Amino acid sequence: MSMQLKNLPFDAEELTKFAEERKEPKWFSDTRLKGLSLAEELPLPKPEKTRIADWNFTNFNYQIGSSAVNQLSELPDSIQNLMKNGEEAGNVLIHVNSSAVYSRLSKELTDQGVIYTDLATAIREHGDLLANYYFKTTPIDKHQLTALNAALVNGGTFLYIPKNVVIEQPIQAVYYQDAPSSGLVAHTVVVAEQNSSVTFVESYLSDNSVGEGAANLVNEVIVGENAQVKYGAVDEFTDQIVTYVSRQAEVAKDGRIQWALGQMNDGNTLSENATNLEGDGAAADIKAVSIGSGSQKQNFDNYVRHVGKATQSQLLVRAAQKDASNSIFNARTKIEHGASGADGEQTQRVLMLSDEARGDANPILLIDEYDVIAGHAASVGRVDPDQLYYLMSRGIKQELAEKLIVEGFLAPIVDLLPIEGVRKQLTTLIERKVG
Amino acid sequence: MTVPELKINDLHVSVEGKSIVKGFNLNMKGGEIHALMGPNGTGKSTVASALMGHPKYEVTSGQAHLDDQNLFDMAVDERARAGMFLAMQYPSEVSGVSNADFLRTAINGRRGEGNEIPLMKFIKTMDKKMQMLEMDQSFAERYVNEGFSGGEKKRNEILQLMMLEPKFAILDEIDSGLDIDALKWVAKGVNSMRSENFGCLIITHYQRLLNYIKPDFVHIMMNGRIVKTGGPELALQLEKEGYDGMKAELGITDDETVEA
Secondary structure, three states: OOOOOOOOOOHHHHHEEEEEHHHOOOOHHHHHHHHHHHHHOOOOOOOOOOOOOOOOOOOEOOOOOOOOOOOOOHHHHHHHOOOOOOHOEEEEEEEEEEEEEEEOOHHHHHHHOOOEHHHEEEEEEHHHHHOOOOOOOOOOOHHHHHHHHHHHHHHHEEEEEEOOOOOOOOOEEEEEEEOOOOOEEEEEEEEEEEOOOOEEEEEEOOOOOOOOOOEEEEEEEEEEOOOOEEEEEEEEEOEEEEEEEEEEEEEEEEEEEEEEEEOOOOOOEEEEEEEOOOOOEEEEEEEEEEOOOOOOEEEEEEEEEEEEOEEEEEEEEEEEEEEOOEEEEEEEEOOOOOOOOOOEEEEEEEEEEOOOOOEEEEEEEEEOOOOOOEEEEEEEEOHHHHHHHHHOOOOOOHHHHHHHHHHHHHHHOOOOOOOHHHHHHHHHHHHHHHO | OOOEEEEEEEEEEEOOOOOEEEEEEEEEEEEEEEEEEOOOOOOOOHHHHHHHOOOOOEEEEEEEEEEEEEEHHHHHHHHHHOOOOOOOOOOOOEEEEHHHHHHHHHHHHHHHOOOOOHHHHHHHHHHHHHHHHOOHHHHHHHHOOOOOOOOOOHHHHHHHHHHHOOOOOEEOOOOOOOOHHHHHHHHHHHHHHHOOEEEEEEEEEEOOHOOOOOOOEEEEEEEEEEEHHHHEHHHHHHHHHOOOOOOHHHOOOOOOOOOO
């Protein structure tokens, strides 16, 4: 294949100016330029069975922003609804059109050395620390979309939990877009040092006023030795926004990550979730739900790599496909040579709710070690006629019975989200998308 | 309010092309308890499922009317709202839906929009009925039948019966897999429903349950139809002589047995 430079709608001069305006240090603007040249050379990812060549990953306005607010009440209702108790919001960082507009971190956590800030501030104030982790779990040159993230990044979050700090209260991030034709290019880095523990929940929302837009999200999680991270997310972008989202974790010895992902975009979505169980005894629990609706196309790749001995993973994907939606689900469990005693289980279940919808679940186990346990289950099917009969035999109308079954089917993730506002967001979304 | 009536006339039912129920007749009125007994594979459960409207069961001829409504013209949920109830032998599990939500949805479905049951009244009623069945309060929030033992599932069926207050209930082998205590609780629940607005058809292999729920009529079913009807003494006679004795008395030879 011949190498062809792509005609990207931005150039080095423009990016340099953008970086200068943001007062970014050299290492960071250099990473932008490196990202740009890689984006010109690298191909798009090639997700199995989903054609993304004509998706708009590049044409959008990334030079956007919004000014800070003093009170939550100045923000759109859809954001306020996500806050646990309105004005008494916990530790939260709110981004509107890629800019941090409101933030709050308890003094107690600041005193313990916790850093929770938007990426732009982190680059300026904690640059050396951030540089250790930026594009470390996910390589910048993975494909064109990661390179684009490096080049155009206009938002994101940095969360750093020092050694031995255990945080009970969840830490929340909210992203909201409403600028016409805008793109959110966000990079999130979560670092949990040795023996620390944290729950992080992010919500992505957009207003219809964006029209055609894009989201390019690269989120990296570093789980230190014996540290625990619970990572919840609800994605809710409108139907004309094309989303690329990568969520990747690297887990050290005896560390543990729990993913709870509600992937509820209305637009085309390419999702890469990956967990690297590097250290002995590292563990991952991955749960993801999605609903395909309208004519949206989605591709979900969930990947777990076992490197350390006695590493454990459990992966549960549940999805419902409506209308003429088309989703592909890949679950890949890889057990490397030397990962003796590893245990990797995966289950994918897809419910088809319409004749025109399409859903494929592909279970993939790659095992290079003898002494392991691995299992997979994948099914694509309709609502169980016996369940339907049972509910209807109690006088519940067919439509409502189906709705109950589908909502119940997707419920396991809802219960895992520790913030009531976000749980409600996901429940309401499921009800809206199923209904 | 007039006493409800269920009339089943010359019912024939096939499952996957195989004829199982062949000329089943039964009339029931509110206030009556009927027991339907018979050996395995004679079509007792098939009658129950066909009356409720399970999609696998094909009614090839015959009629069934609840008062003046033709059941076979109605969808499953319509039959339920008209007053039919089937306590199932193998109730489905529905993950993610709590028992309480399920029951409230079902009750409100019957009551109709604008006439929903007040939440507090619902909770109180459910608490009371669960107590009568010796069910732990946690059952309200557990997912429908998920992880329930056999006995818990049966009690959950009776809880639904008591909450939904149908005109006619069919209990399909509600006693199978129940220990003696659970059997008594189930009987207590059913007996509490007794009134002239409620009729019940109990399908069972054994006389045991009938010690606790006293039937007005006992029907013996063989080869797809009722072959003998009597009072409670018929169940006792059956217990003593067995189905073979009954067959000999009636001069019946097995033309076929089928999986129910």
